[in-house]
Amino acid sequence: MRTSAPVSVIVSTFQEGGLLAETIASVESAAVLPREIVVVDDGSTDRSCEREWPPRVRVLRGDHVGVAAARNRGAQAASQPIVVFLDAHCTVDGRWLTPLVDALEHVPDALIGPAVRDSSDTRFVGCGAEIVDALLTYRWRPATGAALDEVGLVPGGCLAVGRDQFLASGGFAAFTGFGLEDVELGLRWWRAGYPVLGAPDSVVTHRFRTLPPYRPEEQAWLQNILRTALLHLSGPQLQASVMACSRFSTFPGAISTVLSESWVPTHQRxxxxxxRATIAYLDRWAPRAFGS
Structure with missing residues (x-):
């Protein structure tokens, strides 16, 4: 008999085509079911959300606002105490939810991610990540063992968190386009003293893509890097991140946009x-990114 867990799975989607339906079918086929699935249609025009969905699925429609804002909207609408953010191009193992729920019952203030298998190379399974360069790029850590383990980041393809604490923290930052919302959240979570954990017993298979099914927005990506750097870095590390961004042709527009925003009060807060100090985070989870 299948059981249910007090979880709202939140799937933000933009132009995902048939992959969205495959992701929902995978969640619906698992041995442990979430109490609801909230699909946030982030302004798709491919009609991928226009179908008959199972009863536990709710679809929220809106304009294209980017993944961070779409996920925040899903969390605000969620009815369950645990939210699990899941990309719309994933398949899940039968009991993927159980280790995530069990971990949050024991460590309720944690940010937790599963082990993630690469759909194109199933030999590689990563669990958590660390920052590897001044552009705040992350690299997956190989999944080892079965116990909960501290990690530097929980990549946003799948992450679980208590809904109330997530919303009280401000949710994902007000980023545009795609990218860095998971890096910024991980840094903020760690600095606040909360655990950032990997749960290797939970397994999700992710379709890693060279290009998404929409035109990437380089300036939006740069702006998200700069926002993260300005909020969390200082001194030589901040300088290194800004200089790395300056190599891109869209840097002038990105830096002027970000500097015009009200980021100083948030940085000070x-x-x-x-x-825990950012420099301690960088020493442990980004030892090669800034030459520390």
Missing amino acids: LLASEV
């Missing part, structure tokens, strides 16, 4: 309230 994060600094005043941090439990």
Whole structure:
């Protein structure tokens, strides 16, 4: 008999075509079911959300606002105490939810990610990630063992968190386009003193793509890097990140946009309230990114 868990699975989607339906079917076929699935249609025009969905699926429609804002909208609409954000191009193992729910019952203030298998090379399974360069690019850590383990980042393809704490923290930052929302959240979570964990017993297969099914927005990506750097870095590390961004042709527009925003109060608030210092994070989880 299949059981259900007190989870809202939130799938934000933009131009995912048939992959969205495959992702929902995978979640619906698992041995442990979420109590609801919230699909946030981020302004798709490919009609991928226009179908008959199972009863536990709710579809929220809206304009294209980017993955961070779409996921926040899903979390606000969620009815369950645990939210699991899942990309719309994944398949899940039968009991993928159980380790995530069990972990949050024991460590309720944690940010937790599963082991993630590459659909094109199933020999590789990663669990958590660390930052590898000044553009805040991350690299997966190989999944080892079965126990919960501290990680530097939980990549946004799948992450689980208590809904109330996620919303109280401000949710994902107000980023545009795609990218870095998971990096910024991980840094903010770690600095606040909360656990960032990998749960290797939970397995999700992810379709990693060279290009998404829509035109990438380089300036939006750069803006998200710069926003993250300005909020969390200082001194030589901040300088290195800005200089790395400056190599791109869209840098002038990106930096002028970000500097015109009200980022200083947030930077000061994060600094005043941090439990663990950013430099300690970089020493442990980004030792090669900034030459530390």
